[in-house]
Amino acid sequence: MKAMVLGAPSAVSLENVERPNTDAGDSVIRVTHSGVCGTDLKIFTGGIPARYPLIMGHEMIGEVVEAAGSDGPPAGSRVIVDPVLFCGNCFHCEIGQTQLCPNGGLIGRDSDGGFAEYVAVTPGNVYAMPDEIGDREAPLIQVLTTVMHAQQMASISPGDSVVILGLGVGGLLHVQLAKARGAKSIIGITRSAWKREVADNIGADLTLAPDAQTKDRVLEATNGLGADVVIESAGKLSVLAQAMDLVRLGGRVLGYGIHTDSEGALPFYDMYFKEIQFINARAATQKDFGACLEMVGSGAIDLAPLISDVVPLDQLDQALNMVGTDAPQRMKIILEHL
Ligand SMILES: [Zn+2]
Ligand SMILES: [Zn+2]
The missing domain is CATH 3.40.50.720 (NAD(P)-binding Rossmann-like Domain)
Incomplete structure (x- = not known):
């Protein structure tokens, strides 16, 4: 599959890599749209440590092409990925602070993420998405979950x-x-x-x-x-x-x-x-995803005004540059993977 691979700090390129599969119990998602954010820029520049090579990207939607088990949505479903991984067994997970799980991580930082044709995701981190939510707006729901989590904490x-x-x-x-x-x-x-x-x-x-x-x-x-x-x-x-x-x-x-x-x-x-x-506030929990999907689906929150640019996946380099320059009219940049 085609993927934007970060080989070293500040070096990202379009490469052909092996397509992920369900061998490790993950569902395989064909990514259609992803969002580029400041965290990606910090990983790109080396400010946030990561392992190389890495496929970045933690705000993504797409379609399940192979479902692992019956935990998540079946093949063919239009879905959003929750990038926050957790173990489910530690002190923090048991008290509901899955976002702080020391054994967890972030897809796109600690494991390969969404700036590719396909991504492998734990089935429990894949949620079906209401039809009313547009493709270009949907990756922003991940950002909204962190805002929801923060406002609940406050x-x-x-x-x-x-x-x-x-x-x-x-x-x-x-x-x-x-x-x-x-x-x-x-x-x-x-x-x-x-x-x-x-x-x-x-x-x-x-x-x-x-x-x-x-x-x-x-x-x-x-x-x-x-x-x-x-x-x-x-x-x-x-x-x-x-x-x-x-x-x-x-x-x-x-x-x-x-x-x-x-x-x-x-x-x-x-x-x-x-x-x-x-x-x-740092991240979000699965509860926040449910609440945000409902609010965006019902129109209580309108994400469309927050998108300033839509560019093809292979222009990730330029998109990261755009994130890094403080332009007064820049908002969310969405990558289209079609
Ligand atoms: Zn982000
Ligand atoms: Zn845990």
């Missing part, structure tokens, strides 16, 4: 005021999901005027460019208190510091962006004085 509830710092794909999904969960005042903050407009159209109550007035505007919109919840969706330490500034006394800061800094400044006294609850 207990975002009806009536909450929520500030979202950073309006990339994750930030915009946070806007839509907070709205769907009944948050009453949703404030999106980003430098990009284009992203602010997208946020306005999908449910933000107020959008702001970060400037000297930002804090006053947030206080104005939250009865002078600051926000109940501030979501950091930029992965920048300075933005995390801003989140702690904008949250109310006793509020929650949700860390969603991936931080790799090992040192730097945060308002530690605020963390203490304001009794800030700091919540970090």
Whole structure:
């Protein structure tokens, strides 16, 4: 089969490799669409360690061509892949924290993923997909599961005021999901005027460019208190510091962006004085997939506005480059495998 193979950091090429099979108890999926994300870029550049050669890709949909056993959808089903692998037997799996299983991993990072014609997946990680969900939008459901998991951890509830710092794909999904969960005042903050407009159209109550007035505007919109919840969706330490500034006394800061800094400044006294609850979210569980498939299938969440580019699979190299350049009008890039 054809696959985009990462042979070494920053070296990806189209190669002919052996097609996966059901020998190890996996179902074989013909991948039709996949999403490219910042995690792929970090694996590509070597920032996230991986083994080589590796086929990346953890956001993917397709069709079951060979089903292993009767655990997952049968051959012919249109499906989405849950890339989070877990053992099912350890302490974390037994208490329902399958996303933290130390024996688990991520398809596309720890095992071959979806940037190929076919991928092998544990049948229990393959879910049938409602017809109403479009092919190009569907890979974004994997991202939505991590947003769902994060908002559940932060207990975002009806009536909450929520500030979202950073309006990339994750930030915009946070806007839509907070709205769907009944948050009453949703404030999106980003430098990009284009992203602010997208946020306005999908449910933000107020959008702001970060400037000297930002804090006053947030206080104005939250009865002078600051926000109940501030979501950091930029992965920048300075933005995390801003989140702690904008949250109310006793509020929650949700860390969603991936931080790799090992040192730097945060308002530690605020963390203490304001009794800030700091919540970090990393992945998602199988429950989140079920909930997200339902929300997208019913139209409660519209993923289409979050796609900016659709390119063929063999242009993965260019797509990764696009992810790496901070273009103001870039959102999710979808690879079409047809
Ligand atoms: Zn991703
Ligand atoms: Zn486990």
